[in-house]
Amino acid sequence: MTAPPLFPRVAVIGLGLIGSSLARVLRADPTLAGELVAADRSAAVCARVLELGLADRAETDPACAVAGADLVILAVPIGACADLAAAIGPHLKPGAILTDVGSVKQAVIRDVAPQVPDGVHFVPGHPIAGTEHSGPDAGFADLFRGRWCILTPPPGTDPAAVEKVVELWRRAGSMIEVMEPGHHDRVLAITSHLPHLIAYTIVGTATDLEEHLKSEVIRFSASGFRDFTRIAASDPVMWRDIFLNNREAVLEIIQRFTEDLTALQRAIRWGEAETLEHLFTRTRDIRRGIIDARQA
Amino acid sequence: MTAPPLFPRVAVIGLGLIGSSLARVLRADPTLAGELVAADRSAAVCARVLELGLADRAETDPACAVAGADLVILAVPIGACADLAAAIGPHLKPGAILTDVGSVKQAVIRDVAPQVPDGVHFVPGHPIAGTEHSGPDAGFADLFRGRWCILTPPPGTDPAAVEKVVELWRRAGSMIEVMEPGHHDRVLAITSHLPHLIAYTIVGTATDLEEHLKSEVIRFSASGFRDFTRIAASDPVMWRDIFLNNREAVLEIIQRFTEDLTALQRAIRWGEAETLEHLFTRTRDIRRGIIDARQA
Numbered sequence: 001m002t003a004p005p006l007f008p009r010v011a012v013i014g015l016g017l018i019g020s021s022l023a024r025v026l027r028a029d030p031t032l033a034g035e036l037v038a039a040d041r042s043a044a045v046c047a048r049v050l051e052l053g054l055a056d057r058a059e060t061d062p063a064c065a066v067a068g069a070d071l072v073i074l075a076v077p078i079g080a081c082a083d084l085a086a087a088i089g090p091h092l093k094p095g096a097i098l099t100d101v102g103s104v105k106q107a108v109i110r111d112v113a114p115q116v117p118d119g120v121h122f123v124p125g126h127p128i129a130g131t132e133h134s135g136p137d138a139g140f141a142d143l144f145r146g147r148w149c150i151l152t153p154p155p156g157t158d159p160a161a162v163e164k165v166v167e168l169w170r171r172a173g174s175m176i177e178v179m180e181p182g183h184h185d186r187v188l189a190i191t192s193h194l195p196h197l198i199a200y201t202i203v204g205t206a207t208d209l210e211e212h213l214k215s216e217v218i219r220f221s222a223s224g225f226r227d228f229t230r231i232a233a234s235d236p237v238m239w240r241d242i243f244l245n246n247r248e249a250v251l252e253i254i255q256r257f258t259e260d261l262t263a264l265q266r267a268i269r270w271g272e273a274e275t276l277e278h279l280f281t282r283t284r285d286i287r288r289g290i291i292d293a294r295q296a
Numbered sequence: 297m298t299a300p301p302l303f304p305r306v307a308v309i310g311l312g313l314i315g316s317s318l319a320r321v322l323r324a325d326p327t328l329a330g331e332l333v334a335a336d337r338s339a340a341v342c343a344r345v346l347e348l349g350l351a352d353r354a355e356t357d358p359a360c361a362v363a364g365a366d367l368v369i370l371a372v373p374i375g376a377c378a379d380l381a382a383a384i385g386p387h388l389k390p391g392a393i394l395t396d397v398g399s400v401k402q403a404v405i406r407d408v409a410p411q412v413p414d415g416v417h418f419v420p421g422h423p424i425a426g427t428e429h430s431g432p433d434a435g436f437a438d439l440f441r442g443r444w445c446i447l448t449p450p451p452g453t454d455p456a457a458v459e460k461v462v463e464l465w466r467r468a469g470s471m472i473e474v475m476e477p478g479h480h481d482r483v484l485a486i487t488s489h490l491p492h493l494i495a496y497t498i499v500g501t502a503t504d505l506e507e508h509l510k511s512e513v514i515r516f517s518a519s520g521f522r523d524f525t526r527i528a529a530s531d532p533v534m535w536r537d538i539f540l541n542n543r544e545a546v547l548e549i550i551q552r553f554t555e556d557l558t559a560l561q562r563a564i565r566w567g568e569a570e571t572l573e574h575l576f577t578r579t580r581d582i583r584r585g586i587i588d589a590r591q592a
Contacts, residue, residue, distance in 0.1 A: 079569075128516055132583075148516050177516075187512045190502055195520025198494055201557045203579040205549070206486055208556075216483045218585040220424055220444050220473075224491025226586060227523045233583040236576035243564045243572055253501070254561050258554070260504075261497045265550050268539045273375075276539055280532035283499040287428075287529040289514040290522060 006167060007097075008034040011069035013062050013084065015040045015049050016235070017130060018101045019075030020139030023054040025172045028141055032171050039065035040136075048136050063091045071168070074100035074112070079241035081108050085115035094119040097161045099168075101127055103188060103238075105152045105181035107245035113154065121161030125151045126184065127174060128192070132233040145173030152181040189249035193242055194257060197250065199231035200239070302463060303393075304330040307365035309358050309380065311336045311345045312531070313426060314397045315371030316435030319350040321468045324437055328467050335361035336432075344432050359387045367464070370396035370408070375537035377404050381411035390415040393457045395464075397423055399484060399534075401448040401477035403541035409450065417457030421447045422480065423470060424488070428529040441469030448477040485545035490553060492535055493546065495527035 010026055010033045012019050019038075026033035038055035039062040040046050046058035059065040066072045066088045076084060081102065092098060098120055102108040105124050116122045129147040131138065149169040153162050166176050179187075206217050206225070221229070243250055267275040306322055306329045308315050315334075322329035334351035335358040336342050342354035355361040362368045362384045372380060377398065388394060394416055398404040401420050412418045425443040427434065445465040449458050462472050475483075502513050502521070517525070539546055563571040 150516070183512075187509065187516055190505070190509075190513050191517050191521040194498060194501075195524055197560060198498060198557070199520065200576055200579055201560055202490060202494060202553060203582050204560075204575050205553045205556045207578055207582055208552070209486070213483065213486075214582075216479075217486050218582060218589055220446070220483055221487050221586050221589070224495065224527050225487040227527065228491055229579070229583040229586055231520050231523065232576075232579040234576075236573050236580075239576050240569055240572040244567055244569060247564055247567075251561065251565060254557070254564075256504070257498060257501045258557070258561075260501045261494070261550070261554070264493060264497055264500075265547065265554075268543055268550075269547060271540055271543075273536055273540060276536040277532050279500050280496055280528075280530075280535050282503055283496055283525070283528040284532075286499050286503055286510075286514060287525040289511075290517050290525055293515055293517070 003031070005030060005034045006032050006164060007071040009037065009069045010035070010071045010073065011037045011039060011065045012055070012073045012075060013039040013065060013088070014074065014076035015045050015054065015136045016075065017134055017138045017143075018127065019073070020049070020052075020054055020136040021141065021143040022073060022075065022101070022172070023049070024139055024141040025144070027054060029171055032168070033071075037065045037069065045136055052136060054136065062088050066091050066093075066096075068093055070096055071164075072096060072098045074098070074102070077235075077238045077241045078102040078104055078108055078111075078245050079237070082111035085112040089115035089117060092117060092120045095121075097121045097123060097164055099123045099125050099165050101125060103192065103242050104246040105184045109152070109154065109181055121158045123151060123153045123157060123162050123165040124181065125149055125165060125169070126188070127169065127172075129174075130234070132230050134235045142173065144169065147174055149174040149176050150184055151176060151178050152184050153178065185246050185249050189246055189253045193246055193250050194253045196231055196234060196239055197243065197254070198257075199228040202228050203232040299327070301326060301330045302328050302460060303367040305333065305365045306331070306367045306369065307333045307335060307358075307361045308351070308369045308371060309335040309361060309384075310370065310372035311341050311350065311432045312371065313430055313434045313439075314423065315369070316345070316348075316350055316432040317437065317439040318369060318371065318397070318468070319345070320435055320437040321440070323350060325467055328464070329367075333361045333365065341432055348432060350432065358384050362387050362389075362392075364389055366392055367460075368392060368394045370394070370398070373531075373534045373537045374398040374400055374404055374407075374541050375533070378407035381408040385411035385413060388413060388416045393417045393419060393460055395419045395421050395461050397421060399488065399538050400542040401446075401480045405448070405450065405477055417454045419447060419449045419453060419458050419461040420477065421445055421461060421465070422484075423465065423468075425470075426530070428526050430531045438469065440465065443470055445470040445472050446480055447472060447474050448480055449474065481542050482545045485542055485549045489538055489542055489546050490549045492527055492530060493539065493550070494553075495524040496535070498524050499528040
């Protein structure tokens with residue numbers, strides 16, 4: 001007789017890039033998950049998920065999907081978490097584990113934790129992985145391999161529940177770190193939210209150019225700009241919610257960035273060659289650090 | 297009897313990423329180049345170039361290298377072009393073609409053209425290709441394949457000389473466009489110079505963080521930031537020279553960018569969800585344009 005899977009029934013809510021990638025991870029490992037229920041508010045996505053064989057059944061009503069589930073994964077834009085938590089809260093099974101994949105942790109905890117009934121374990125998480133593509137067809141099981149997943153369980157969370165979520169991400173190939181949610185939000189404001197905001201801005205600036213110049217910009221798009229357009233092709237609703245929900249940390253880092261850009265602008269205007277060369281040299285160290293940390 | 301190569305003797309001055317990649321292109325095609333002479337002010341680079349078999353001989357004195365050359369390629373940071381042109385000008389062979397690979401065209405023409413003797417054909421060029429790596433070991437023959445090379449010959453340049461430089465880049469696998477130098481500088485300010493400046497700035501902002509936060513930023517570096525650190529690892533002297541020599545176009549586009557960033561910052565501060573989503577949606581169009589133009 002084989003042992004039961006770690007999670008006999010799993011509900012994944014939101015089958016976009018992250019949710020559908022996780023579904024693929026869960027499907028690939030029968031010792032990890034038994035029955036897999038998908039929920040997505042889009043009936044078209046539900047149909048596609050079944051076509052792709054990513055779940056045993058698919059529901060447009062998340063309350064139906066979570067009933068009886070041992071693990072519930074919220075993989076929706078973070079702005080949708082509050083209403084979603086309110087809708088599923090009363091239907092969560094006692095002893096169930098609830099986790100999420102949102103890119104901001106304080107706001108998700110603020111929105112979700114009050115809806116979690118006693119006896120249900122809420123273990124917030126954030127896999128630092130993604131591509132610029134969206135939807136259930138964009139997912140793939142290796143998305144999380146070699147990438148970090150940060151968990152931010154509130155003080156007093158059941159250690160056994162945390163360990164089970166750790167095991168989920170370990171099976172996905174991730175490295176796991178436990179962190180305080182406010183610290184997570186500050187770190188991610190720098191490494192992810194500001195870069196996306198800048199990329200959206202610069203591509204927006206190019207969008208506003210006179211028509212003939214814009215077509216030349218597209219035609220002769222060089223490596224820097226090309227990378228930015230890729231980043232700026234990320235899911236608009238997901239990113240809108242991130243900026244609105246990590247407002248303080250993002251505004252603080254924009255402020256620092258703007259001061260630094262203004263200093264560089266001034267150095268260019270006044271022809272300060274040494275200032276420019278000095279800055280351009282020291283930024284190489286961070287790159288080396290990232291290569292050494294094998295995240296390049 | 298075989299026909300002589302298109303350029304019986306070629307001198308490449310500056311054996312960094314671009315110069316050494318071009319040397320590899322020239323070496324691979326005996327119908328393109330005969331003797332290949334390398335010049336680099338660094339004796340160590342000259343020695344390495346010979347070890348790598350990239351040239352028949354290598355000189356630290358560019359005047360020696362250009363003597364008798366049918367094609368002379370300047371592949372040095374653009375700030376070095378004025379002195380270099382003055383040094384080689386008197387030694388250029390009548391009928392020779394002089395070209396360059398600089399990322400700014402008006403400044404290079406301003407610095408080089410006055411040093412070009414009558415009877416020598418100056419055809420300025422700019423291959424839109426590169427990586428974040430530098431030096432003769434970083435080059436590779438396929439660097440230019442499928443990429444644009446923009447030529448900006450002054451009015452009245454000998455069409456036969458232009459056609460020979462076009463053929464050089466065609467053999468490198470590039471697509472060729474002829475453009476007015478001022479227009480080139482404006483387009484590149486947007487597609488290449490501003491993105492690099494932004495990447496240098498954001499990585500610099502991260503460099504200034506408190507030590508413990510900085511180490512976390514490196515450790516949990518997500519895709520946006522990782523891409524920026526790669527761009528910001530580009531050659532510091534080359535980029536210093538680009539910003540100093542395309543000052544007006546770069547300052548103009550920084551100004552537009554800053555206005556747009558300020559508008560986004562304000563939308564985040566005031567929670568203007570629709571403004572954010574609208575911008576994040578329309579930037580996808582430019583990405584689509586780039587994919588359609590097969591430059592992604």
